[in-house]
Amino acid sequence: MLDTLLLSRIQFAANISFHILFPTITIALAWFLVFFKFRYDQTGEAVWLRAYRFWVKIFALTFALGVVSGITMSFQFGTNWPGFMERIGNIAGPLLGYEVLTAFFMEATFLGIMLFGMKRVSPRLHTFATLIVAIGTTLSAFWILSLNSWLQTPTGYTLVDGVFYPKDWFEIIFNPSFGYRFFHMLLASALTASFLMAGISAYRLLKEDHKHAPKLTLKVSLTVAALLAPMQMFVGDLHGLNTFEHQPQKVAAMEGVWETEQGAPLLLFALPDEQTRTNHFEVAIPKLASLILTHDKDGEIKGLNEFKGEHPPVKPVFFGFRIMVGIGVLMILVALVARYTLWKHSTLPTWQLKALVVMTFSGWIATLAGWYVTEIGRQPFMVNGLVKIEELVTTVPSEHVLLTLIGYLALYAVLLTAYIKTLFYTARNAVQVEEYQTTPVQGGQYV
Amino acid sequence: MFSAEYLALLYSALMALAIIVYAVLDGYDLGVGILLPGNNKPAADTMIASIGPFWDANETWLVLAVGLALIAFPTAHSIILQALYLPIAFMLLGLILRGVAFDFRAKAKTRYRQTWDRCFKLGSLITAFTQGYMLGLYVMSFEHSLASHLFAALSGVGVIAAYTLIGAGWLIMKCEGEIQNSAIRWCRLSNLIALLGVLAVSMVNPLINAYVQTRWFGTEISLLMLPLPLICMVLFIIQDRVLVKLNQNPSYGCWLPFAITVMIFLLCFFGLVYSFFPYVVPGTLTIFDALADPSALTFMLYGVVLVVPAIIGYTLFSYRVFWGKTQDLSYY
Helix, strand or coil, rough: CCCCCHHHHHHHHHHHHHHHHHHHHHHHHHHHHHHHHHHHHHHCHHHHHHHHHHHHHHHHHHHHHHHHCCCCCCCCHHHHHHHHHHHHHHHHHHHHHHHHHHHHHHHHHHHHHHHHHHCCCHHHHHHHHHHHHHHHHHHHHHHHHHHHHHCCCCCCCEEECEEEEEEHHHHHHHHCCCHHHHHHHHEEEEEEEHHHHHHHHHHEEEEEEEEHHHHHHHHHHHHHHHHHHHHHHHHHHHHHHHHHHCCCCCCCCCCCCCCCCEEEEEEEEEEEECCEEEEEEEEECHHHHHHHHHHCCCEEEEHHHHCCCCCCCCHHHHHHHHHHHHHHHHHHHHHHHHHHHHHHHHCCCHHHHHHHHCCCCCHHHHHHHHHHHHCCCCCCEEECEEEEEEHCCCCCCCCHHHHHHHHHHHHHHHHHHHHHHHHHHHHHHHHCCCCCCCCEHHHEEEE | CCHHHHHHHHHHHHCCCCCCHHHHHHHHHHHHHHHHCCCHHHHHHHHHHHHHCCCHHHHHHHHHHHHHHHHHHHHHHHHHHHHHHHHHHHHHHHHHHHHHHHHHHCCCCCCHHHHHHHHHHHHHHHHHHHHHHHHHHHHCCCCCCCHHHHHHHHHHHHHHHHHHHHHHHHHHHHCHHHHHHHHHHHHHHHHHHHHHHHHHHHHHHHHHHHHHHHHCCCCHHHHHHHHHHHHHHHHHHHHHHHHHHHHHHCCCCCCCCHHHHHHHHHHHHHHHHHHHEEEHHHCEEEHHHCCCCCCHHHHHHHHHHHHHHHHHHHHHHHHHCCCCCCCCCCCC
16 A cells, blocks of 8 residues: 555655765865865876866766755655654754755855856956865765764763753764764765776776876776775674674664574575565575674674564665675675776776676665665664654655656656766766867966 | 743744844845846846845745744634735746756746746746735735735735845846946836835724724834834935946945845834734734744753744845855856
């Protein structure tokens, strides 16, 4: 039965999934742009400016998609989840408010100068504007991840008649899972942006683009990916340990553990079955899950049966986790191999370039899979252990929600297609552009 | 910690500030979108270039306004947003179309460019109309009758006219030659329609709403308030005269129509706020009853005091950077 609750959940999930694609790119891409611009100011080499010019276009488009899909969500709190603000508003409100005040305005205003102001302000001020935009995107991530983490691991509040009141803002903002989640997300963004940059640069090279810029951006992005992909594995592991401490039911679903076990195996593959509360087709490494989570091969992992009725649906969490980790491992391999080849031969063979093109959006898939694990893993709660999602839903008739849901889905499908096509079109367009002029014209500008 | 009463007044003042700044700033760029010609690429390029560096920040004021409602008056926020479920969804559709069309038109294949231009225009129209429609429903206290929806539709047309007016004022100020001349014509026409719209709303509002009637005719300060509508009318007439003069002599104060329109916006908005104060949901909920927890709002206030002046500062700076007549826009 398609009721308002289910439809509202699908709608919010669709919106937030669509939205997260774009900030995931822009948070880190902004820092790449700061780097390109800074190197240009430092060396005066035109190639850095060309790299900047090409990627600033993609940044602008991605940023615009992030802005418009973000506005949608700020309204949905009120239209579909009125209970959210009525009960959690005293905590969530100021965190969202600080995001608008300290991040949104700064990003949006300096973005204008960054995109269109190079001829109108001094080079130093223009680099500064780029830096401010990068700081803005990161601050925005800071506040929203603080709020999300608070929903996962609430601290620093008092609860009176079902309504949350703030007691200690420091504890609220820096709640136990915040640091892990924030760095995990920043690294996810860095990897998503580097694989996007590597993929598009490889695509330009495959299209016989002999300019220096795509080679340079390929090198920079692969260097970042090779450094950060292994680090992400490490941070992700710490994040998992933190989740094991605060949300054991989520970890039990991730690992597919039904009965509490000592020395639980790591399941490489299985088909969890919620009816029989067992797994089928298990492929397992004995004792490894216990070893990873408790640092003891006979350590205890609480099973899902201890949380009957209050644990998340197992399949999406279980498979989401495996997709995320699988792609993460693939990213490490590809980044290391490609960066090594580049170091040895200063060029990549065609098959590696093609592999990078295939991996262009790998960051998106891993990021989405990871968010599904953590968000579905919090179900059925909105605030972990305290407030269930069904308590917060709107009274709007379900037909209205169905109507808007169809509208959003159709629009998002069109926009996503247009976005991806435009990225590759922009890349092909850049191939055709004549070798740029290498001597500065008026005011230090290159054309 | 500040008293609840003080916080309620302060946050409603902030919310009012965010709404009126939004109406003026996003108003002009939506207006430019509504006026976008379908068959004249150079003109469309210049018009879009005039709003390029600003539209994104302009839209952020809407997020701030909704955010403040959400933070300071959560109960009112959820009553209003649930009552306006469908119009809001359509507005968001309009805002999304417009926002992405702006970037796609510059980057997508040439054969898609005109489609994105149409999306830009259509998105601007939908956004303006639905905002007016919601304003109309709000004034009618979300009553679901035929009359109420008709009034809301009328109000939607009124807001289209108002945004066209301020958009044309912006173009007169920022453009030259052919675009400026057409903008003067559009400005005169929308000036007339907006005048009719304001007259209609001003008459209907006290007639249907006893509370509004008392505010304007039944208290001691009513007498002091009554000149406001008159000044507003006079401004419309001055606007018309200015436009006639500008048509003869384009160098005659090209910033005047925009400035006059801003004053009209301010007066109308003040009138609206005065009509309903202290209600945040007309006839149902006052700002004092809807207020969130004072300690959360006090925490938020530090940020507001520190950051809002900075926002105003760098917004002014950005307008100074792009001061003067619009030049071609390219990504640099």
